[in-house]
Structure formats: structure tokens, C-alpha cells
Amino acid sequence: NLGIVNIPVVVHVVYSNSQQNITDQQINSQIDILNADFRAANSDASNAPSEFAGLVADSEISFTLSNVFRHSNSRAEWGTRDDVKYAYPPVSPSNTLNIWVANIGGGILGYAQFPGGPASTDGVVIAPQYFGDTGYVSAPYDKGRTATHEVGHYLNLRHIWGDGRCRQDDFVADTPESDGPNYGCPSYPTVNCRSNDMTMNYMDYVYDQCMYMFSEGQKARMRTIFMDGGPRTGFVN
Ligand code: ARG
Ligand code: ZN
Ligand code: CA
Numbered sequence: 001n002l003g004i005v006n007i008p009v010v011v012h013v014v015y016s017n018s019q020q021n022i023t024d025q026q027i028n029s030q031i032d033i034l035n036a037d038f039r040a041a042n043s044d045a046s047n048a049p050s051e052f053a054g055l056v057a058d059s060e061i062s063f064t065l066s067n068v069f070r071h072s073n074s075r076a077e078w079g080t081r082d083d084v085k086y087a088y089p090p091v092s093p094s095n096t097l098n099i100w101v102a103n104i105g106g107g108i109l110g111y112a113q114f115p116g117g118p119a120s121t122d123g124v125v126i127a128p129q130y131f132g133d134t135g136y137v138s139a140p141y142d143k144g145r146t147a148t149h150e151v152g153h154y155l156n157l158r159h160i161w162g163d164g165r166c167r168q169d170d171f172v173a174d175t176p177e178s179d180g181p182n183y184g185c186p187s188y189p190t191v192n193c194r195s196n197d198m199t200m201n202y203m204d205y206v207y208d209q210c211m212y213m214f215s216e217g218q219k220a221r222m223r224t225i226f227m228d229g230g231p232r233t234g235f236v237n
Pocket of ligand 2: 149153159
């Protein structure tokens with residue numbers, strides 16, 4: 001039994017203007033949201049329809065901010081090919097979650113590396129206007145759920161639709177199949193395959209205010225990576 005797994009977090013703020021140099025308060029708001037969402041302490045978890053209410057999971061994973069590094073750089077957009085990570089390498093990635101807060105460009109909110117990838121690029125990248133819920137934030141992605149989603153990937157979760165059509169698996173038994181992402185704020189029930197979609201799952205593509213749960217199956221999949229032989233045992237040893 002692993003108990004609560006605590007993840008130390010280092011934030012690299014990379015900015016080309018003063019707005020992007022987000023405040024400590026904005027950074028702390030995001031850490032608080034990660035802690036609420038991964039412990040099912042978010043107030044909106046109670047919105048789950050009865051079909052899914054019993055599946056709302058406290059993942060027993062928590063986050064502690066250990067350091068913030070700030071870097072001024074004239075580059076305005078960093079893309080999704082890890083340039084920002086090569087410019088500012090991760091700190092102790094075997095036992096630290098590195099988050100780069102940098103403008104990606106192309107309307108991209110964030111991206112993540114799955115467990116088992118190269119240490120030199122391990123972590124997640126989030127654009128500053130989608131990080132936290134106060135300060136320089138942009139609705140409807142202003143509730144800090146981009147980081148919740150990306151850290152879900154970092155902890156081995158796939159998109160809720162399995163990145164394929166109906167029947168394509170996300171390797172989690174209790175998340176219903178779907179045929180693609182849901183957007184906006186879907187009404188319940190939303191049906192695309194043979195069952196109601198779990199559109200309110202953090203691993204769908206809906207607005208921040210319309211996603212509010214991980215499932216018990218997702219919890220089990222995340223926690224497996226910390227167990228013996230798994231790709232993220234560094235956080236528990
Ligand atoms: N498009 C991004 C990804 O696939 C993030 C989506 C985040 N969604 C949100 N409501 N914040 O990784
Ligand atoms: Zn994603
Ligand atoms: Ca599933």
C-alpha cells in the first residue's frame with residue numbers, strides 16, 4: 001500500500017513579456033487546484049450524475065511546490081517539440097514534477113510527456129493564460145484544469161476516448177467508450193457509442209468548469225506507475 005504519494009513540483013516560468021511572468025499567487029492557485037482535483041476535494045465533484053458519482057476517485061496523490069525559476073527570453077512561442085525544456089532543463093525529474101509555464105502558440109493550452117520517456121524532457125508544459133485560476137488567465141480555460149489534464153497524462157492516463165473510435169480502449173475499464181473528444185460544456189446524457197460519455201472527466205476536452213473527476217479505474221492506472229518495476233518509483237523511494 002503506497003498511501004498518499006506526494007509529488008514535489010518545480011515551476012519554470014519562461015516569459016517574453018511581463019504578463020507571462022505570472023505571480024507567485026497564480027502559481028500557488030494552480031498547486032491548490034492540483035491538490036483539490038487529485039484528492040477529489042474540488043467542490044464541483046458533487047456535480048457528477050448518479051451514474052458516475054460512485055466512480056469519483058480520490059487518487060491519493062498530492063503536490064508540494066518546491067521551487068520556482070523565472071527566465072526572461074525574447075522568444076514569444078515555444079511550440080510542442082520541447083525547445084523550452086532544452087533551454088531550461090528539468091530539475092531531478094526522477095522525483096520531481098517539472099512544469100514549464102511558457103507560451104506554446106497555435107492555440108495550444110498544454111502538453112505532457114507520458115511516463116517512461118526521456119528524463120531530459122520529462123514533465124508538462126502549460127501556457128501561462130491557462131495556468132491557475134487567478135491573475136493572467138483566459139476563460140473558458142481559467143480554472144486550472146489544463147494542468148490537471150496534463151498531469152493526468154504525465155501519470156499515464158490516456159484521453160477518455162482512447163484516441164480512437166468507439167471500442168478503442170483508454171486502458172481503463174470504468175471509463176465508458178467514446179468516438180472522439182467532447183467540447184464545450186456537454187449536457188448529460190451525451191451518447192456517441194453504446195453508453196453515456198463521461199464528458200466530465202478531466203481527460204476529455206471540455207471547458208474547465210465542465211470537467212471535475214478522475215475515475216477509480218484511472219486512479220488505479222495512475223498509482224501503478226509508482227509501484228515496484230513501474231516508471232515513476234522515484235517518488236516513493
Ligand atoms: N489539448 C490539451 C491536451 O490534449 C489540453 C486540453 C485541456 N482541457 C481543458 N479543459 N483545460 O493535452
Ligand atoms: Zn490531452
Ligand atoms: Ca475505458
